[in-house]
Amino acid sequence: MIEEPGRVIAIESGAVWVETQRSSTCSGCSARNGCGQGLMDRLGVRERRGLIRALSDLNLNVGDSVVVGIRESVLLRGAILVYLFPLIALFAAALIASELSATEPFVMLAGIAGFLVSWLIVRQRSQRTAGDPGLQPIVLRAMLVGTAGHSQAGLFSSRETDFEGSTE
Template identity: 60%
Template sequence: MIEEQGRVVALEPGAVWVETLRKSTCSSCSANAACGQGLMDRLGVGRQRGYVRALSDSPLSVGDTVVIGVREDLLVRSSLLVYLLPLLGLLAAALAADGLGLSEPLVILAGLLGLFFSWLLVRWRASRVAENPALQPVVLRTLLVSVPAAG
């Protein structure tokens, strides 16, 4: 399970909206000094807040600190679908057009059409599974935050 810590910002029946801070692991990378991503991280460009809807059966309040999780296999399959399928569509359509002996501009156009239709397929699949509870992030646990004593 891939875990991320965040703060509850809104409540829904059976779910919560969690605000997370996107962070990079560039500080532990040996190529940090020569990497553009490391420079962007040092400048603070990569530090953005993300909002995630996570399923929860626990009674939570706005402001609670929680740990949410996503199954690793789900993340890998989703990444393959989102990144690899459009690329394969582009290559397959371009190779098919080239195999038919079409001119180069038509091969390029066929590749772009393959990319576009693969992207539509990804969007269609995402809309079909968007409400599937097995594919949603879940709240794993609530973290205790120390409150300073009044006095």
Template identity: 60%
Template sequence: MIEESGRVVAVEPGAVWVETLRRSTCSACSANAGCGQGLMEKLGVGERRGYVRALSDRVLAVDDRVVIGIPEDLLVRSSLLVYLLPLLGLFAGALLAQWLALAESFVILAAMGGFASFWGLVRWRSRQGAEDPARQPVVVRAERASDLQTVEIR
């Protein structure tokens, strides 16, 4: 399970909207100290907030801290589908046009057509399964906001 922590910003029946902080992987890089991108991240320039809808059977409230997760195999299969299938379409279109001995401009157009058609197939497939609960992020752990102790600094 791939997990990400966040804060609940909205609650709906059977699900919550979670605000997460998107970070780059610069903090894990060995060249972090001498890199301009790493410095910008330390200064908070690259911080962006993302909003994710996660399924939950728990009673949660706004400002609760949660950890959401998705299965690793789902991420791998989705990545292969999104990245590999359009690329295969590009090669299939180009190879088909080459096999038919078409001019180079038609080979290029066939490659772009193969890419676009396979990309459309991926988009159609993703919309078909968008409401499938097995493909949705879920709340793995939660910590109620009322249970957290607030420390006031003066």
């Protein structure tokens, strides 16, 4: 499960809207000096706050700190669908046009057409699965702020029960 801390900014029935603070991994990357992403981070161009709708069965209030999670498999499948599938469709359509001895402008148009068709497929699938609870982020637990100002996790858990120290 991939986890991200955040703060509840709105409440719906069965879900909450959580604002997260995106962190950059540029300090740990060896290519940080030649990377466009690192440059955008240094210039402050990129928006650093994210807004996530997460399913929750906890009794939360606006302003509560929470940990939101999503399964790795969901994230991996989404990344493949959004990034890899259109690229493969572009190359496949261009390769097929090339194998049919099409001229270069038609090969380029075929590649663009393959990309656009894959984009339509991704969009249609995303609209069809938008309401699937198995693909939604969930609130894993609420965070309590201790007296020293440090947050303590695990006091209130949702869907992920921790029985450490239980005498059953």
